[in-house]
Amino acid sequence: MPNYTLLNHSYQLTQAEVTLLLNYPPARKEQWVLKRYELLKQNIKANLILGQHDRCAYCRKIVEAAAKYEPLEHIVAKSIKVTWMFAPQNIIVTCDSCNNLKGDDQTLAPAFQNAVELPQVSDAYVIFNPHFDEWSHHLRYEDDIFLVAVPNSKGSDTIRICKLYRFNIVVNRAKELKVGQQNPAKRALQRLKGMDKNSADYIQLRNELFNAMDHFIARMDDNPLFN
Numbered sequence: 001m002p003n004y005t006l007l008n009h010s011y012q013l014t015q016a017e018v019t020l021l022l023n024y025p026p027a028r029k030e031q032w033v034l035k036r037y038e039l040l041k042q043n044i045k046a047n048l049i050l051g052q053h054d055r056c057a058y059c060r061k062i063v064e065a066a067a068k069y070e071p072l073e074h075i076v077a078k079s080i081k082v083t084w085m086f087a088p089q090n091i092i093v094t095c096d097s098c099n100n101l102k103g104d105d106q107t108l109a110p111a112f113q114n115a116v117e118l119p120q121v122s123d124a125y126v127i128f129n130p131h132f133d134e135w136s137h138h139l140r141y142e143d144d145i146f147l148v149a150v151p152n153s154k155g156s157d158t159i160r161i162c163k164l165y166r167f168n169i170v171v172n173r174a175k176e177l178k179v180g181q182q183n184p185a186k187r188a189l190q191r192l193k194g195m196d197k198n199s200a201d202y203i204q205l206r207n208e209l210f211n212a213m214d215h216f217i218a219r220m221d222d223n224p225l226f227n
Contacts, residue, residue: 003133003134003135003136004047004051004052004090004134004135004175005089005133005134005135006051006052006130006131007130007131007132007133009047009050009051010047010088010131011043011044011047011048011088012088012145013040013088014043014129015081016110017040017043020036020037020040020090020170021034021040021086022163024036024083025083026082026086027082028082029078029079029082029085031085032060032078032085034171036067037066037086041072042087043073044086044088044091045071045093047088048072048091048092048093049070049093052093052221053094056070056093056095056098057073057092057094057098058092058098058102058128058158058162059094059095059097059098059147059164059166059172060089060095060135060147060173061094061169062176063095064074069094070094070095070096071091071093071094071096071099072166073091073092073093073094073098073099073102073108074090074091075090075091075092075125075127075129075131076107076118076125077103077104077105077107079104080104080106080108081118081152083116084118087118088132089118089120089129089131089132090118091169092130092131094111094172094178097168098162098164099164101166102161102163103161107125107127107159108125108126108130108159109123109124109125109126110123110126112124120212121140125154126154126157127154127157127158127161127162128154128155133154136150136154137150137153138150138155138185139153139155139158139159139164140155141173143172144173144179145170145173145177145178145179146170147159147164147165147169147170147173150208164177171199185197192206207219
């Protein structure tokens with residue numbers, strides 16, 4: 001799977017799009033769905049999906065071709081900074097799960113929470129922002145299928161806020177690698193057995209596995225055909 005970053009490759013608004021936003025600046029998050037912004041959103045998405053290599057910006061799941069039905073996600077939530085709603089460097093393409101589960105958590109570092117304009121530096125964001133960061137500097141796959149944080153990076157907060165411990169991420173990765181669906185859970189347990197039970201890494205992995213299994217069971221309860 002290729003590493004990726006959108007640094008220096010973010011979408012550049014056309015003059016017509018700049019004029020549109022000057023004439024009709026968003027004032028409420030509900031305005032995101034207005035028809036007058038539809039072409040702008042399509043143009044941003046088309047640019048993003050190429051830079052993201054047809055994958056979700058966070059969990060890296062392969063998304064539908066051209067991402068026609070995949071959601072645009074705001075790194076800083078619309079409810080927090082409505083005036084940044086159409087700022088290209090605040091928008092990414094995600095899978096439905098990452099979009100729905102990320103929520104409206106604060107993703108700006110404290111020093112930038114009162115900023116009027118969208119910050120143009122990596123340090124402004126507590127989670128991975130591909131417009132200013134490289135994915136592999138913050139997240140990586142361990143044992144090929146477990147999404148984990150790179151030490152001393154934004155990875156831990158990204159996993160926490162976007163709930164990237166989800167069991168379906170492990171299963172999707174295993175399917176992509178053509179690993180049997182029973183193997184991911186077995187491999188997680190094997191990793192636990194070989195670790196110091198008093199270590200922070202053991203506690204984190206144990207908790208993430210419990211959370212992942214809770215999510216998996218909830219999905220099974222919602223849909224008996226889920227596998």
